[in-house]
Amino acid sequence: MSTDDASDPPAAYDDLLDRYRRVSNLRQASMFLNWDQQVTMPEGGAPGRARQLSSISATSHELLVDDEVGGWLADCEDAALDDEQAASVREIRREYERNRSVPDELVEQLAEVGSENQQIWQDAKAEDDFESFAPRLEKLRDLSVERAGHIDPEKPAYEVLYEDGQPTLPIERMEELFETLRAEIPPLVDEIRESGTDLAAPFEGEYPEADQRALCAAALDFLGYDRDRGRLDSAPHPFMAGNQFDARVTTRYKPDDPMDALTATVHEFGHASYQLGLRQDRYAEPMGQPRYSIHESQSRFWENHVGRTKPFWEAFLPTLQEHLDGHDDLTPQEAYEAANRIYPENLIRVEADELTYHMHVILRCEIDRAFVQGEIGVDEIPRLWNEKMDDYLGVVPDTDSEGCLQDIHWASGFAGFQGYTLGSVVAAQLDAAIREDLDVDGLVREGEFEPIHEWMTEHVHRHGRRYETEELVEVATGEPLTAAYFVEYAREKFEELYGL
Template sequence: MRHFRRMAALEHVLGLLNWDQETQMPPKGGDIRVEEVGAVAAAHHAALCDPRIEDWAASCGAAEPGSWAEAHVAEALRLHRRAVRLPATLAEDLARQSARAQMIWEKARPTSDLGVFLPELGKLVALKRQEAECLRESDQPAYDALLAEFEPGASSAEIEAVFTRLRAALVSLRARIEAAGGASGELSGSFPAEQQLALAHRVAGLFGYDWAAGRLDLAVHPSSSGTGGDVRITTRIDEANPQDCFYSTIHEVGHAVYEQGLDPEQLLLPAGGHASMGVHESQSRLFENQLGRSRAFCEWLYPAMTATFGETGLSSPEALYRAVNAVRTGFIRTEADEVHYNLHIMMRFDLERDLISGALDVSDLPEAWNSRFEADFGMKVPDAARGCMQDVHWSAGLFGYFPTYALGNIYAGELHAALRRDMPDLDTALGAGEIGGVRDWLGARIHRLGRKHAPAALIAAACGAEPSEGALLGYLEEKYWALYGV
């Protein structure tokens, strides 16, 4: 455990280097940052491949079933046996190229410069294909070996089956909403950056973010990083649209509260971290959507916005509620409403599987993206910044991450139903901006349990039912029936 604590510390150093790269690093720091990231990644990989780990695990003997000891040893062996299949040079090259490609993406995205971006992405995809071949089991699709990094135990076939059912229901709901018409209002007015940040700080605190263990900065793509007593979040600001800042912040606070709420006695140990990225995304999507976009929370947010900005273009909390839940087709995933969001994820899931399998070349990605987007959303993509360059994930090497957003939405649907069952006064608390009870509920059932249980089993135990898309779809049908009469 001492050995794994040191390895976890190295992993969090990598996270700090990435946070600094996104928020503080001077423009000329890129070359040395690539070297720094490569060196730390190499040290982390070497420690994880230490052959003594097998001997130490064997010497432990049998642990009490369901104990932390049993979970730590099992997770330590899983991580070790995965790492030894990856050559040291490849692990370092992946870290270096991910850092380099992400910096290139940040520079190229504003001008949609595919000529600069695609060659770097191509180098990274080639490395990820090598990684997948090293890690995959003989009968396993290459993509599933990468998916296991984010959602242990999941398979692309199972996810595809869920997505097929989910897609049919969402497309039907979207069609009914479009047929119903009835445009919702929009925010309008002056929303200065400094005032947006001030209100974002207030909102983060309401949702349980511990400011003594974190900070908020600006970045190209909102994120959360760190664990325990140092969990940092970033957001972004559009002075014409404060929704982006507020809901990006609430989303990242969901991640951060999870990391701040892990059991401190198990921190940095193999099973002491988050259960999976699907569970992680369930926390952020629950905060952002079922809680943050609720009619009850708009009762708190509306007067807070008018006190901060003055005129907002909306006349009441109900008008704000309708505005933040308007269903409109758009290009940007992070700005998508709850009906369209999972359709964005399904498209990325299919594209990244083809990139890893080799069915899709990186040079053909823009055209594949644009064709698929027009087929799914009925709109022509105007530029790469609103197309295949909009997300940071691929440039950061996070292939296999995207489907966990949709899994997170499904898990959030179950958690929301259980929350409403166990906290009948939830709306009263949301309307008053008193949300500490939600953090306590999640802390006992999700946060403090770390990785003791498999993701689906953790959600089932918390909610009393096996997770499925039913709870999410029921929530969406009820919500949009009330808003649009569909």
Template structure:
């Protein structure tokens, strides 16, 4: 029988091996951040080689025989529930990775690095044909990747599990179908309403002053600047570790709210990352659960806090200070402006809470057809525009505001988009629980007292890392199984009141 010391040693050896992999992937993340934020345009060839080498090294360390032996030894030990969960997560990664050749991992990494500047150029020049060849290559590579992992299941289902391993694609399909069925009538009712919400933020806004305002927002919400930074990127994103969780945003001269909402969205991601337990760094217990949970945090802060009337009562003085020409704007005006429904907006990251999900349905349907071979790459612009006209009543004038607007496919991130809607649904469920458990949450938001909310999220979501599967984490946090009821009730109540429905 193994002694306690032997069992502890088995687990520690496994964690030592995993931490090396985690550090390599973290270094790759910083290189990816640099490529999107500040790398010189000519740096792609070297960066592509660097990222490919790191991906290969990480994959080799994860799939080597010694890692399998360390897993076997740890699994035979008597472990606490937390340690057993960490082993479970490493086993899952190991089983998937050992089915994929290192050469394919290198090829995917190299191609995604090369695809980023191609996408940027294609978008800038409004020319999908420039992006199409490398997109087709990425699709072929990701099909191969999925087939290596499990040739007996649809490729898109396998790819989806890279981002949400436990809810299942059938759950995503069911949620998206319900959102489409129940939000479309609400969107139509809003469109037929005679109510005209306030729109006080028209004008030109200096990007440098906008940056100061977004920093005000991050200060107000409680961003830890000692462990983060704010930069600009063509497509806003957040990345990092509990010790270094960075956010990016973008500024448009004529869109004050766009930079604010995207920054608050990325703050949600970063505060989740910063809230992971420091002592578990390098372990699955110190990593985010998955993209559905990650998106729940960004949508929680963007929509349930950042678009709320209490928040605008709190934050509007900062807006007036930075832009004195807006001195006459009231908190109610700002609240209405932040929640206007635009059924003619073709841009996902600028979309309101309701039409946003039609953007996700569109992308989900297109990328699934691409991966399953039911749609040719050359057909994407036409199909995209047709679906947008069908679902949103607007037809993009250009590919730049159509099928080239998102960065995800240049990353090879097929299967990612459904997690945005899953995260929005979960955000509403989490907020309902927080609102029930925190005394006068609206009053605390209006007073700028975000400590209790941070503590609630840390206690119920962040501190657990990957200890729980997604369904179990949701039950632990809210006492209920995952459901769209809270989001649909919230949307109906909020927009019914705004538009007098």
């Protein structure tokens, strides 16, 4: 039972929420230990860090699935709760029911293996040595499948693992979105290839890391990043870690491509903006936590619908020229073109252009699924990867470091790549909605980002996990989730850029 009116919840609700806060704080501690492992920890610290993370994971699991939690959930079943309270109970119940059948020992083992894999993956990538990583990948797969069997023995293991990241968006619905993009993106890329049009590629030579770092820091300041609640660092694979009080951004620097570090920084800023926009008075509660199925929409919105627009470059170009030598004559149009070049020959997902990026995601999902389901062995992954790169993008990596070892994700889990494409779909729908209310291009051109932040906070961030994925999209945009806005946006943008 729920109502829009505030009510006095039963004591069981208070006990339930207090327990969940403890679990959330342990998870936050684990996340920041993981951040430290990827950013500042010395390489020799890996064995100890694996045990630390394993202990935290086991303790938080024990607290979550304790019999007391089941009793409190039962007491809340028919209580008169307001809508936010009812949503909190729903979210905690989902986690409790999903995890209660998983043995503590397996939880601890998975956390330890995932942490150990971080350093092993980094070394394997650096040395182009997939064979050294393969046994670890196979072990993690076997443990993950075992866990899936405890959660729901009637479902395919891959679907259970998918629900870790997308618990409120059925996999069938995700596949519908993917089918739309499979049908729309390759023909558009083919048209661009056949056009023979080359966009500006003004960045040549090498750029000192210190200059790139200063440029990325300036971009964060330009966008309104709260330095009192965040920081910028580098990592082998860019990521964001944080909450509404501390949301940290990482990027990485390529000597010959400053645009790569810049777009990655803007992307991770989008993630941080979501975290920093969550309600502080609901920290560690479901209403103060992000809906992870929506997270990527925030990074893709800021990266693509802000950072890759011509108004952005009209405003930001002087800052780039201040930090990077040799570009005093660069025009906003040339910078805009450089940020939006389509280059299917690119091998790396996080460096991919806005369109072919999704083919990188799709091939990973296909390999991911086949491996988890036992349709391919671990030793077949490099070959299958190269075949799919050839089929989807017409390019084959020379090394596994540029191929199946490039992503960090398989070091810790499976069935999570779908969220990247979902993020682009939702970002385009949010972009269409926000432009009904705000002159986004005008604001970006003037460097006035606060109204955009406020709109996203009002329509997305402040809700936390009150709504499930598709409901949140509809609440934010007024329409059901659809890929139509992304298709329309992509075709309109790239037809104009390439004169199609």
